[in-house]
Amino acid sequence: MHDHEATHTIAGHPTARPRRLRRGATLRRMVRETRLSPDQLILPLFAVPGAGVEVPIPSLAGQARLSPDLVAARASRAYAAGVPAVLLFGVSDEKDALASVSHDPDGAVQRAVAAVKDAVPDMVVITDVCLCAYTDHGHCGLVVDGEVDNDASLEVLARAALSHAEAGADVVAPSDMMDGRVGAIRRLLDAEGFQGTAILSYAAKYASAFYGPFRDAAGSAPGYGDRKGYQMDPANGREALREVRLDVGEGADMVMVKPAATYLDVIARVRDITDLPVAAYHVSGEYSMLKAAAERGWLDERTATMETLTAIVRAGSDLVITYAAEDAANWLQELA
Ligand code: PBG
Numbered sequence: 001m002h003d004h005e006a007t008h009t010i011a012g013h014p015t016a017r018p019r020r021l022r023r024g025a026t027l028r029r030m031v032r033e034t035r036l037s038p039d040q041l042i043l044p045l046f047a048v049p050g051a052g053v054e055v056p057i058p059s060l061a062g063q064a065r066l067s068p069d070l071v072a073a074r075a076s077r078a079y080a081a082g083v084p085a086v087l088l089f090g091v092s093d094e095k096d097a098l099a100s101v102s103h104d105p106d107g108a109v110q111r112a113v114a115a116v117k118d119a120v121p122d123m124v125v126i127t128d129v130c131l132c133a134y135t136d137h138g139h140c141g142l143v144v145d146g147e148v149d150n151d152a153s154l155e156v157l158a159r160a161a162l163s164h165a166e167a168g169a170d171v172v173a174p175s176d177m178m179d180g181r182v183g184a185i186r187r188l189l190d191a192e193g194f195q196g197t198a199i200l201s202y203a204a205k206y207a208s209a210f211y212g213p214f215r216d217a218a219g220s221a222p223g224y225g226d227r228k229g230y231q232m233d234p235a236n237g238r239e240a241l242r243e244v245r246l247d248v249g250e251g252a253d254m255v256m257v258k259p260a261a262t263y264l265d266v267i268a269r270v271r272d273i274t275d276l277p278v279a280a281y282h283v284s285g286e287y288s289m290l291k292a293a294a295e296r297g298w299l300d301e302r303t304a305t306m307e308t309l310t311a312i313v314r315a316g317s318d319l320v321i322t323y324a325a326e327d328a329a330n331w332l333q334e335l336a
Helices: 018-022 025-030 068-081 108-119 150-167 181-191 209-218 238-250 261-273 284-295 301-314 325-335
Strands: 041-047 054-056 064-066 085-090 124-129 171-174 198-205 254-258 278-282 319-322
Touching (some): 041 068, 068 325, 085 108, 108 124, 108 150, 150 181, 181 238, 198 238, 238 254, 238 261, 254 261, 261 278, 261 301, 301 319
Parallel strands (some): 085 124
């Protein structure tokens, strides 16, 4: 504790009056503790094959599956609004047992990476590394004898990450939750001359109901079973710290907590145990809840969204991945 708080009253008047510092917008602005900046925002985008393709995602208002050319156009617009980075997901109809398209150099995400780097060279391009959009069963790893096989999946994940780096990705972000994948990806990237490609690890990723709209967008819902065998139990906080320590040990450059708004305690605890940048993913369901309530007039979209993003940063996150990144950047510019 720094201050002694006088709590007594003098002649019926309180001596401590926090409200004094809430008088007027200018004073409130001066004593504000958390400052959200567009620099902290990362916009997720979904890449599909083709050209000129834009397919809106009904459960994710304002978002669409885009072909690489339109991913680049959307990224340029976001960059112009002040958003420094995109997180790219590949969506594919070509699925098989080995997730072959995950590391196809001509895949939609690989092409989208190149298109964004070409259109906006200064924009940071992050790619999601996972197999769920490419396996015929929709699990995040390869299935061997009816089970998601950890070690068999590592090689394919590393190849997918390498294909993203080869396409020009600045950062690869493994979201599969296999054990040891950060190390496997780091080793292959280094061996192939991509020492400069950073890893943002989805370190504490929970088996959450809030990914529903994303799975519509990516066509990646598991065909059978669920992801509880690899994603974390929402009841566990300490385990998140263990996951973070392991990923840091394997060479992660940044770590992520996902989802965000329902895991603010986890963000705060992760912030306490690492000096690496911490990111949090305000996921599809969290975004769609705000959108749906705003559409019905039950919430004010702008203030509710900014309050949520500010809370995520207040909890200790340096970076926020959000479908509202471009809107938030525009709102922040209007305020400045
Ligand atoms: C892929 C992946 C998912 C999300 C990010 N990467 C879905 C899942 O794990 O099922 C969710 C993102 C969101 O809901 O916005 N594994």
